[in-house]
Amino acid sequence: MSDPNHDPVASTDAPEEAALAQVRAKAGEGIVVCDACPVLCRIRPGKTGACDRYGNVDGKLARLDPFVVAQRTIDQDGRLVPFLGKPWDGNLVPSPDTFVTGIGAGTTYPDYKPAPFIVSSQADGVDMVTVVTEGIFSYCGVKVKIDTDRYIGPEQAAVRVTGEQVGHVTTAEYGSQMLSLGGVRHLTGGSKKEGVVTCETLLTLCNKGAVEMSIDGGSSVLVQAGRPPVIGGVAEERMRVGCGSATIGIFARQWLGHVDEVIVVDDHITGVLTEHQAGRFLDMPHAGIRVRGRRSTPGRYFQVANPGTGWGGTDITDPLAIIEKIDPKTAWPGLRLLMVSTTGEHAGWFVLDDKLAPQPASMPEPIRAVVERIGENCEPALCTVLFMAGAGGSLRAGVTENPVKLTRSVRHALTRVTSGGAPVYVWPGGGITYMVDVTTMPDNAFGYVPTPAIVGPIEFTMTRAAYATLGGHVDCIRRIESIQGVERVKPIAWSPTNPWPLRPPAGEA
């Protein structure tokens, strides 16, 4: 993350060939010899030299923090085609199809100076300018969506990593538990250890790594962007199809004629078919089986059990435990009862005996088919990680002498904000507070400083005219071709699922 302006142009004190040869001779397997300075560090795989700036990456000496540019290739029909799989030959050919990302761009924090790279290129005949920098964010964090109905812990509970609080459980969403991690209070407002652990947690999650967390009063969760969550050691496979009541509504007609009662066990709303509006509509007779919990509306029950990792996100392992009573005046011997969870992962088939006690029985095929269909309709459970940060006054000063004009330009969609080339959502209201799905960004796009704070790439793209209007550092604009001369440039393939940032902006002045 060094200032590229200070990168040396040529080596004036390169080590002598003889000395280098001698050190190389005793380097040993997998060890690389760094010749960037006279120390000639021998570096083991995955380690860095004495300076921490050069390292052994897969057996090769590498300047750390490569500066990433993304290139797209377009076939003759104008379609985006995948970057050819061959390794980069060392020649970057900058073209309108090259986008310079903020990854590894460095920063001019605290931004008394223009941003490290202000790059111009032509896109569809329009002169576009991209201001590229890395933000140092104290005000930042991640929002984590965990697709599960399993109970992970109460809302507002502390989320901990190696004992340090890094965030909290926030408002649950449909089929998902939500965490809010990081933020300035944990990064710099608590103990130093809390700050360091929080920074490491955010960095790992944002760089698509896995983090094991524990929730006060809840369970442990292993979170990794784009991967299924592992809750209390059990990998979640699928989201529920809906709450218990919704499941009744979706499948009632398919059960009709094969069953006398269906109870869909769910931590949120447990559904009871013959009491439910769906059962009434199908003229099903009441079965007289009353479940525990608090009745919301007919056939819909809250709190039939405690939250847990059993059936339908409850702590239930024996489904019959939620049956409060069976009314002898209404129920009848031979009554066929299906109990099923909202993901179809748990299901049991029972028939009432002469004493009206439910007895397990072999599940008929038509019922099994519907249970499997519940499973089919559940989407794969994933963790999603959105990085959220605010681009503060000093970062904006690297773009323009009058920072509020940048905010307005973003607001009017004249300036496009991207993060490592990935699209971001900019919150309405004041400032430039944005969110980005880390899985849409290039790998290892984030870094940190020991403050502690997270370093994230951010790019502002606009027409050259718009850049001049908002008081931009136009005298610092460099042609994209000049990027070729920058040390440690690393071209990567453009992710074809992301919109191309250099397309002309939508907004109007």
Next chain:
Amino acid sequence: MTIQAALLPDGRRLHLNHGPIDLVLEAWGEPMDVAASHEQATTAFRDVLPALVAELPILREPLGEVEPSLTGPVAHRMLAACWPHRHGFITPMAAVAGAVADHILAAMLAGRRLTRAYVNDGGDIALHLSPGERLVCGLVPDVAAPVIEGKVEVTHDMPVRGIATSGAATRGSGGRSFSFGIADAVTVLARDAAAADAAATVIANAVDLPDHPAVVRRPAADIDPDSDLGDRHVTLAVGNLEASEIDAALAAGLQTAEGLRESGLIYGAVLALQGRFVVSGDPSMLRLAA
């Protein structure tokens, strides 16, 4: 790569870099003297790394009873600072950062009138104070998580012109070098930065809980094949310790620190481990952050 010299954005501090050496220095005085001191520092800095590299094999050897023959000015400072500690295991490398700081500070002062100056080599600091002057240094109780939680004020009357900090944080976890001990940070005040650097290393090595299961150790050469510590086990990670264990480790370090203080090798030391700390010397030299 040659040396890099750049004023930091405040226009006052000069950053010098060559390979693994990063210095930040600042001087107070007449503008002409300040500018000249920067130039002198930069000139002297050019020779530092090449001279060290030339004698690196000797500098990485443990000191014994026979004084090694060294020629470089920084190497001499390293040897002088480490020589009193030769009865335990030590190589002159233990004082490299402090010795570089002292050497550059001396270059800045040659023929110049400066009221105050410092050279900070990654936390090992050489100081110059003229009569009546003082300098306040921030104190970081954990090298792996540098947050200023205390302050040390050095005045002209104190026999202190060097401050150095050592700890168990290894490369990749916030530190640059290795320790046999488990201290988060040991900060030492001494007559110059090289003396403080060597003593901080020795005291940090003594803050230890031998054979404790929560302490992960590994041969130094496994991590860095060039380490002057060879196959000796160095601390890689320290798990959570009981308060009584922390106090025992700190007490072991304090005993070493007191010995060094009594023999006049250091002025004082602050030893920190997992949120607890002990002070060797006058406790009033330390002011904790509010």
